[in-house]
Amino acid sequence: MKILIRDSSILTMDSKKPFIGKGYIYIDQGKIVALGDGEPQPELEFADYIINDRFIATLPGFTVGIGDIIKYFFRFIEARNIKEIIEMLSKSDLYALVEVVLTSLTANGATSIITLLYNPDPKILSAIVAAASSSWIRTRIMILLDGFKDSSSIENEIRNALKSSKDPEAITKNIVSFGLYVIDEKSIKKMIDIVNSIDVFVYTDATIQQKLHRVFPDIENRKYIIINPTNPHTRCIFSDAASWRYNCGISPYDSMLLNPKKLLQETYRVIDNAEESVLIVSSYNSINHIISPGIIKENSIADIIILDFGEPPYGPIPMTRNAIISEIIDSNFIVKTAIIGGEIVLDNGVLLTISRESIKKAQSIVEDFIKL
Structure with a gap:
């Protein structure tokens, strides 16, 4: 168009x-x-x-992350009940739920959303891919690498989730993408196996940055982002605005800060510079997550x-x-x-990209589970 x-x-x-x-x-x-x-x-x-x-x-557009979008939807429910609710939801329920969250965040100005999931259920991955591709909202799913699953299992889950895309161009145009979050040395080998097999972004904590470079020197040529770096990196994200350094992005773990209005206010509260705060959320975040031009x-x-x-x-x-x-x-x-x-x-x-059916289904989910 x-x-x-x-x-x-x-x-x-x-x-x-x-x-x-x-x-x-x-x-x-x-x-x-x-x-x-x-x-x-x-x-x-x-x-x-x-x-x-x-x-x-x-x-x-604003780029927000890296909170859990499922927790954002259920922000009015006690955290201990969320897992129980998700287990009772069907894949179509989750699809509607995620579609509502993504479009709600876009209505507040977010055009790119990064969400970190801990040991996610495959049906959640598929629901996010389906919802992001149908609503055409740029979404990256970060998966925390841990000792529970081997590299082949994670790779297969990503491949299967991508098959849920409602539009093939959502994959080729980077509307939907995946990231791996490596937080310990034991997961480095697992990450290398996956990166050498499929196209994913790599996030790593600064504590294992040197080890990663020794084991996998080619990492600098990959889609690679450092979280909470001790020294500012080419692509750097801070999870806490208080630690922020110039040219880096700010992406808290707090799911409530997926709302760009709240993220803007929190960023400004900490760094006390209105112009820089807007620049971070609309530009630095996009550039450092390698998700959107930010310009x-x-x-x-x-x-x-x-x-x-x-x-x-x-x-x-x-x-x-x-x-x-x-x-x-x-x-x-x-x-x-x-x-x-x-x-x-x-x-x-x-x-324009969400159906009335999805909204009604999300309303029904809230009515059914709000008392848990």
Whole structure:
């Protein structure tokens, strides 16, 4: 689809030109092919879909993680009861549940979601793949490597889960991906076996970073991310904002912080810098997780959100960079549109990729299990 966004303020997250006061973005075949100040070229007006509103701000979508999305859905239920509930749910129940969570997070501005699962049931993996591919929300499933399963079992579970994709392009376009989280030396060999067999991302704790490099020197040429590094790494994520270092991302284990509004507020509370907080959640997280460009520039994949500041309750406001950033930090915004991989997922506040059936099923799950 050819999409033209015009008359928008643009937070590009590009250091060469971080802000465009009033400009345009043209998207074609999933990528940003043109952007600039002022009016678009006349030929761009023949786009399939035009978004034209002066009081909107366009920026890279938020990337959140690494909490458990299942726990996020059941955040009102005691943790000890969640496992019992999941065992009683069917695969279709879990599919609806995950679809609701993913689209809810996107309605708050998330275009990329990373979720860490501990010893997950294969039906959960399949449900997440199915829901992410059908709702077209960029999702990475991180699996903690431990001593309970061998490498062949984990590899087979990943392969089988990927077969649940509702759209083959969700795999090829990185809408759905898998990551392995290596936290001890005993799991390094297991990780190497899997990485040499299937395409996955590798996350590792800084405590075993040196050992990993000695055993598997080729790791630097792989999709490799360090969590809580002692020295800033090329691709680095901190699970605690208090330890954050410049250019790295922040992805807490707390499932509640999968909500981008809460993550923005918590990040700002700790680092006390509004501009950096927005930059972390919309750009640094995307770049360091290697999941999305985290920038608006020509030839980058179009993972963007459009925030509406034109009417109450959060507008109108002056469309300056400082005013927009301040309102984002205060959660004073409505996500008007979300575009992921060049596809419109949310438009005028309406979620386009979730069925009413899934919403009703999720409501039924809450009603059935809320008393446990």
